[in-house]
Amino acid sequence: MDVPTLVEQARAGRPRAVARLISLVEGASPQLREVMAALAPLAGGAYVVGLTGSPGVGKSTSTSALVSAYRRRGKRVGVLAVDPSSPFSGGALLGDRVRMQEHSGDSGVYIRSMATRGHLGGLAWAAPQAIRVLDAAGCDVILVETVGVGQSEVEIADQADTSVVLLAPGMGDGIQAAKAGILEIGDVYVVNKADRDGADSTVRELNHMLGLGEAREPGDWRPPIVRTVASRGEGVDEVVEALEKHRAWMEERGALTARRRRRAAGEVETIALTALRQRIGDLHGDRRLDALAARITAGELDPYSAADELVRELTAQ
Template sequence: MELVAKARAGNRRALARLITLVEAGDAQAQTALAALYPYTGHAHIVGVTGAPGTGKSTLVTQMALHWRSLGRTVAVLAVDPTSPFSGGAILGDRIRMQALGGDSGCYIRSMASRGSLGGLSRATGDAVKALDAAGFDIVIVETVGAGQAEVEIAREAHTVVVVEVPGMGDDIQAIKAGILEIADVFVVNKADREGVERTVRQLQMMLHLGSGEHRDGWEPPIVQTVSNTGKNIAEAAAAVERHLAHLKSNNLLELRERERIEREWKVIMRETLLRQLLQRLEPHVHEQLLKQMSERQLDPYAAANQAIESVLEFPQSATPSGQS
């Protein structure tokens, strides 16, 4: 595919068009993804997440500048909340990342979350593939900062950076299940604020609640940064790289990638089968089942079995139970 070839050759306009194409999710997008897929699997995917106001965009900018100073190429995907009117990204993190503008070794793209839960849009994974195939060494995915529900990034990234700041939340906020459990690296940003020692202690307490058992045998380091001044940015970037080295040395990177691919494959199959089933379901059957459910004559599970039976023409008893 010519567009993929141009993007891989460094044509930024072609890359932008390619990402727009894969965002669409139509037949053309599938053709493009098939063409670029053989060139993926080389970039280090870094997820950066945390509550709004923690300074994620400034931190990402500083880390990207640091990696550029080392000769690494960096792409940034900033997943913003969706405008309810235009459907587009409403924060536009590229505005905050002007320091990266004009650098041929950097690429920044804002994407709308389109209402997707977990902080990632459905097309983010495909956009990451496009950036990976374009040859970037590091792809940073900055999520919308929705809070503890934003754990989806852990499934897409190799290394997850969770950003905290002093003075946000109560004493037990740092030990709640959810977003903090996905961290491979903790960054306590705005560390020039009062209360930074308390925030670090809370994180350390949370890390040791599990009796020293951490994901993949890795204990997440805690790095204090002041992203506005660049303080300790090199240390944060080094912690991210140490985590990747840990995954590689313990043969965990390939395992994570295999699990991610299997999840993606199952999601695609599920969506494809549902779309095909709905296309083949007779309108009168569709309406009848909806009416029966609305009148509480039929439960949704039984209605699903009947819909599948009417389309695939096999007895209801043959429908696997307890599977989604």
């Protein structure tokens, strides 16, 4: 099917067309450039919320509860659930989320599992383009759930308008909160499973760590800490309120536009670097590369000068 027809059907809310477009993105189809060009004027209206945290804190359950909360507000919701890759098939290891089955018959919700396929950072490499597909397809809110992350897997902060960091009592959260990467990306913190023993301690430790790392001016955003029991839907409306407050704060100060521009710049940089890597990869065995290597081993040229010469040749083509 041609791309304009797919885009038109996706805009009309047909899930099969949305699925086809995301599959073109994930498969790095030759039609990908045409797809992105067609979607460019249609995207920009969705609010992107990233949910991250260590394994076992209840990310999937919290995501499902947020979907319900937004649907009660009449919002159309898209979900990208990023899973670890199978080492055998390369596909999403967990597949479709069992905890989100309650939304499977709702035409106002689109859920897609994506595999990391070895990409580090907690997201799939195709996530930015998949977000754009859901945006152009008319989603008001896009929830992006990362794989279970550690302190270095903070890529979601570059892809979301608002980043939600989830913690839970009894999971070594004093140490988790101290991990600077996770601590610094949160716009909203959620202590899930707050009916368990130790919830007060987790909130207290998190407050303490946020205070230690605080270097804010008057009027700056201070991330709130919200308690939830996502399995029962408790506290989820308060999370939505915190998200809306953060959105309003960013819009008032122009921070939302600035964050989205940084996201677009990073996407352009990634695409450009990928193209350059492919061109450099094509040079293996090329006489130009061999000639530079021979001059280095002969002591006639240093590796940095050789690299500069190679870059000049690549960019001149």
